[in-house]
Structures are given as C-alpha cells and as structure tokens.
Amino acid sequence: MTSAPPKAKPTAKAGRIRIGISGWRYPPWRGVFYPDKLTQARELEYASRALPVIELNGSFYSLQTPERYARWAEDTPAGFMFTVKAPRYITHIRRLDDPLEPMANFMASGLFELGPKLGAILWQFPPGMRFDPEKFETFLALLPHTAAQAKALAKQRSSRMHGKESLEPGARQKFRHAIEVRNDSFVDPAFIDMLRKYKAALVVADTGGRWPEYEDLTADFVYVRLHGANALYESGYAEKQLDDWARRIRSWAKGSQHRGAKLMSTTSAPKRAARDVFCFFDNTAKIAAPANAQRLREKLKA
Structure with missing residues (x-):
C-alpha cells in the first residue's frame, strides 16, 4: 500500500500591500497620467481605479465636511482605501498644546463617512518641533483605535461643530495612526518605546537625507512616504531604487524587519506573522508619482 505524500506546509500569509499616491489633483498629470479629455471632477474616479490607495491631504489644510467624505467614498470602488492627513492646526499651529478639542473636531468632521475605506490617519509634525515626551504621551493616549473610542472622542467636539458633524463610526471601522517626525530630537529609543506602547x-x-530616516517597526502596519530620493517632492525613483523599496516592503509585509534597516532602538519589534503596508509616492511636483507607484506595484504584484 502506497503511503500518502506528506502534506505541504501552508505558505505564511503576508500582510496586504497598498501602493499609492499623495493627493490626486496636479495639473502636470493631465494628459500624462490622466487622459487628455478627462474632467477634473472625474480625476478621483480615475485614480482610484488605477491605484488601490490615496493619501488625502486636503484635510491637512482645513477641516473637511461629512458630505465631502461621503462623496469621496461614493466615487471610489469597493476595496479602495484613503489615508487621511490630520490637520496642521493640531500638529503645526498648536503643536499639540491642549489637543483634546481640536482632535475631537477632526474626528467628528466626517472621517466616519469613509467606513471601511479609512486605511489610516497620518500625523505629520514640522521640522522645528522637538520631542517633548510628556506632550507626545498625552497626544498618543488620546488617539482612538476602535469605533467606540473614536465615537467617544468625536462627542467631545466644540459647539461650532454642532449640525455639521458625523458621530457614528462603522461598528468594525479601524483607526490606525502613523506618526511622521522631522526633527533629530526624535531619534531616541524612548520615542520608539512610546509609539509601541500606543500602537x-x-x-x-x-x-x-533632509530629515530623520528610520525604519523601526512600532505597530501592526507600516506606513511609507517616498518624498524623493534626491530632490524633495520632485525626483523620480530609478529601477534600482524601486527594487530596494520592494525588498524592504516584502519583508515588512511578512512581519519581519529587512536586513540592514536603520533603527533608533536596539529593542526588537514584537514579532508578527504579517503587517499591512501602505506606501505613498509624494514626489508630486513633477509627473513621477503615479508612474513610480504603478511600477512598484508591478514589482510587488500588489
């Protein structure tokens, strides 16, 4: 009697990789990424079918409205995601002073209308802002991670938001947060410990090379912003550079750190079977971003 062949070991499941662009309204893209006769009103519709994720950055300059978020969700296909850039009023103007009310206003401004299309929230801090452990811990402790926490925060919005807010997140809506810093004072293992504590x-x-470039893993996902390897916001990425980013992203998606990573902390990240990866090309001043994103997707089969 012939014995049955041994069962193959299941392939380890990698996290979901989403490669996209930061914003979508750039005149130089018309006739290059966008078809010649495509109206501006249909650019999001087109971009969201060419790429699986877009970083929404209008929210950085001013609070958006529930109606606008709902329209963006409606204009994009199932499975598509946005990441949303938090208001500069919190990060650049107030610099985290008394953050509760402005964070509540942001949470109530319409994020919930994105439903499952909300991928993550990006908090970018200015180059002149130094690491203040007490201030940052207060801020990180306020960040919601569940629908219930997000609703509780949104309910603390200011009276000026009444009548133009959205206060009901989806029951399974996730809230993930990414922190981008641009001051060397953050190059501190204590900062990495703090990020891990608050996920x-x-x-x-x-x-x-203009601002700190480190790759410590601190959450169950990885958030990458490619601003331009040579000229900030302008230069495109060559094939070898894209190959290198593809190598890193494959490792992160499998839950591990890539070889040669530049780290702040000597403490290893908690092990995970997989990590989702969001990667955005922010070299948008020229026409490189969409082409770079599409090429990296081809390399990763993402």
Whole structure:
C-alpha cells in the first residue's frame, strides 16, 4: 500500500500591500497620467481605479465636511482605501498644546463617512518641533483605535461643530495612526518605546537625507512616504531604487524587519506573522508619482 505524500506546509500569509499616491489633483498629470479629455471632477474616479490607495491631504489644510467624505467614498470602488492627513492646526499651529478639542473636531468632521475605506490617519509634525515626551504621551493616549473610542472622542467636539458633524463610526471601522517626525530630537529609543506602547506606526520617510530616516517597526502596519530620493517632492525613483523599496516592503509585509534597516532602538519589534503596508509616492511636483507607484506595484504584484 502506497503511503500518502506528506502534506505541504501552508505558505505564511503576508500582510496586504497598498501602493499609492499623495493627493490626486496636479495639473502636470493631465494628459500624462490622466487622459487628455478627462474632467477634473472625474480625476478621483480615475485614480482610484488605477491605484488601490490615496493619501488625502486636503484635510491637512482645513477641516473637511461629512458630505465631502461621503462623496469621496461614493466615487471610489469597493476595496479602495484613503489615508487621511490630520490637520496642521493640531500638529503645526498648536503643536499639540491642549489637543483634546481640536482632535475631537477632526474626528467628528466626517472621517466616519469613509467606513471601511479609512486605511489610516497620518500625523505629520514640522521640522522645528522637538520631542517633548510628556506632550507626545498625552497626544498618543488620546488617539482612538476602535469605533467606540473614536465615537467617544468625536462627542467631545466644540459647539461650532454642532449640525455639521458625523458621530457614528462603522461598528468594525479601524483607526490606525502613523506618526511622521522631522526633527533629530526624535531619534531616541524612548520615542520608539512610546509609539509601541500606543500602537502607532513610525512613518518610514525617504527625504533625500533632509530629515530623520528610520525604519523601526512600532505597530501592526507600516506606513511609507517616498518624498524623493534626491530632490524633495520632485525626483523620480530609478529601477534600482524601486527594487530596494520592494525588498524592504516584502519583508515588512511578512512581519519581519529587512536586513540592514536603520533603527533608533536596539529593542526588537514584537514579532508578527504579517503587517499591512501602505506606501505613498509624494514626489508630486513633477509627473513621477503615479508612474513610480504603478511600477512598484508591478514589482510587488500588489
């Protein structure tokens, strides 16, 4: 009697990789990424079918409205995601002073209308802002991670929001947070410990050496912003550079750190079977971002 062949070991499941662009309204893209006769009103519709995720950055400059978020969700296909850039009023103007009410206003401004299309929230801090452990811990402790926490925070919005807010998140809506810092004072293992404590991702940023570029894993997902390897916001990525980012992203999606990673902390990240990866090309001043994103997707089969 012939014995049955041994069962193959199941392949380890990698996290979901989403490669996209930061914003979608750029005149130089018309006739290059966008078809010649495509109206501006249909650019999001087109971009969201060419790429699986877009970083929404209008929210950085001013609070958006529930109606606008609902329209963006409606204009994009099932499975598509947005990440939302938090208001500069919190990060750049107030610099985390008394953050509760402005964070509540942001949470109530319409994020819940994205439902499952909300991928993560990006908190970017200015180059002149130094690491203040007490201030950052207060901020990180306020970040919601569940629908119930997000609703509780949104309910603390200011009276000026009444009548133009959205206060009911989806029952299964996730709230993930990514922190991008641009001051060398954050190059501190204590900062990494703090991010891990509050389950926030350190943004892996490629800035041509202008700002800190570290790759510590601090959450169950990885958030990458590629601003331009040579000229900030402008230069495109060559094939070898894209190959290198593909190598890193494959490791992160499998839950592990890539070989040669530049780290702040000597303490290893908690092991995970997989990590989701969001990667955005922010070299948008020229026409490189959409082409770079599409090429990296091809390399990763993502």
